[in-house]
Amino acid sequence: MSILEQTIKTIYPQDSSYRDLAKERLDQLALPHWALGDLMDLAIDLAGITRSLKPAVQGKAIVTMAGDHGVVAEGVSKFPQEVTSQMVHNFVNGGAGINALARQAGAEVVVVDMGVAADMDDLARQGKIINKKIGYGTNNIAKGAAMSAANAIRAVEAGIDIANELSGSVDIFGTGDMGIGNTTPSTAIAAVITGKSVAELTGRGTGLDDEQLAHKQQVITKILECNKPDPKNGIDILAKIGGFEIGGIAGLILGAAAQQKPVVVDGFISTAGALIAIAIEPFVRDYIVCAHRSMEPGHRFMQEKIGCRPLLDLNLRLGEGTGAALAMNLVEASVAVLTEVATFEEAAVAGADK
């Protein structure tokens, strides 16, 4: 049995008995009923995910997956492809947005080369990144499949491996991405899985003007016509549309769910990875915390498909895992509510009139 098959077999829904026990405690806290709102809902999820009334959230890691996309040949991004590898160096040097925000949240940043179109061996040898390179960028999906089905499985299994390797020290995972052009495959994945139109889903990515946006929509329409993935088959969607880092993210989410640990899903690209993971195994949905609502218009429809309400809405559109890092503070806060707040009885505080 493959790693992927083995992993899928160990993913179960949240434990409803721990959810019930958490709710019972939260109902008794010395505050007006449910007055900490969404934090209390989140605390129930954490109990159900971790099978604990004291969910561990100390060890935090943002796993930032990098990969390139052959579709940049179609002119879908304002930035040149070499920015992907340049940003990997920036992550390693600690100067990127994700480094600053992960530090603030007390999270480690783990950088993975899933398929950057440049030689990253030096950084891998120095232990500064994890090497899971499947290729030097995907094929141009406007002209054919992103990768073989075998490589799609390899990409997902690479993400699972990383979740397994980190899970000794990591209690809570965050997803992140880097890949010039990757809003294009992510939008195509969203179109396949949500059934929404390309016009509704497509955004300006890193900053396209009206003409460039119209062109991007044409390219995405061409990708869908040319590849026709099966909307019910996550591996088929990943193989045909890509990319390598999206597969890695899907695998990380599957691996976290198998480890019964929460995974905070970042923005637009990470959510495309989450949709692939859910297509592979629907139970993973129970382990996903949606970090934020991206400025990309399609993000809303993707989150509605997953059925989660994002914690933050701050007009972010960076990726890298930045929204996930910000949201980790809220996950930690929700656990603090469950574990540190006294009940009416414990605090000797009078309750409400019935």
Add this chain to the structure above:
Amino acid sequence: MSILEQTIKTIYPQDSSYRDLAKERLDQLALPHWALGDLMDLAIDLAGITRSLKPAVQGKAIVTMAGDHGVVAEGVSKFPQEVTSQMVHNFVNGGAGINALARQAGAEVVVVDMGVAADMDDLARQGKIINKKIGYGTNNIAKGAAMSAANAIRAVEAGIDIANELSGSVDIFGTGDMGIGNTTPSTAIAAVITGKSVAELTGRGTGLDDEQLAHKQQVITKILECNKPDPKNGIDILAKIGGFEIGGIAGLILGAAAQQKPVVVDGFISTAGALIAIAIEPFVRDYIVCAHRSMEPGHRFMQEKIGCRPLLDLNLRLGEGTGAALAMNLVEASVAVLTEVATFEEAAVAGADK
């Protein structure tokens, strides 16, 4: 010249030259332009507030002001009045929502007795709370003024004192409140200052049913008819409607602004304090960060009047400073973006096509 008059004289708008310098740096960061959205807007505010490109945000304090309200005699709350003093003990013992969330955010909780209707001397003598008691609860505002004009000034000056005393070690202030019945005066203050109707503004507080809500609206209408405060006079509004803790919050905000430090304003009651502070000195608006959007329906109109977009929207309705504690992580994150993220040039990353 009184402390209040002296303080008002030292409150200036944000420094536009530091705002410009911050924007210049943020424009050059190695990310798609303004891709960290609201965090970048907030970073500009922090630079303008602190007159620094490296705003200090290490020292964090939530100042939770407690006071009682004579209007509880009208049956506007589901909880008995003694809960105010019981919750002060809970704060001191570290078991309340604010303790859990402040710990997560690395903030100190400073509890102030502004006018609790119980003897708090023991806690004050032990140095566990700050004693600024103006009285044992306000008068019943459905029948007359909450307090004298002199006491309204004393309440505001108490808040200013605390900001001044703490400002040696505190870089960023958060406001908080505790006071059974205090959504009633807060709603009345909102009605006076926003001009919106009582029906639009009034919410269920700690959990009123439909009948109790209708009764609360009648009481608030009576308060407004009986007291007729001058909407342009913050001290008059405070004296006539109260409460002591709302005055303390207004003073804390004025004091923070005079110290050129950011003040994160929590929920519905804290925002009533902010409206009083702005009525006293409009320039304080520049120092206010709105933490979150409360479930109380009037909160939106109050924040629109202030002209600020809240950072969080998590269906909170607890007060105590809980939303402010959560938002402090975002303020700290915004400063990390300004001070820790490399520019395109520093990171040797290629920019976008022009």
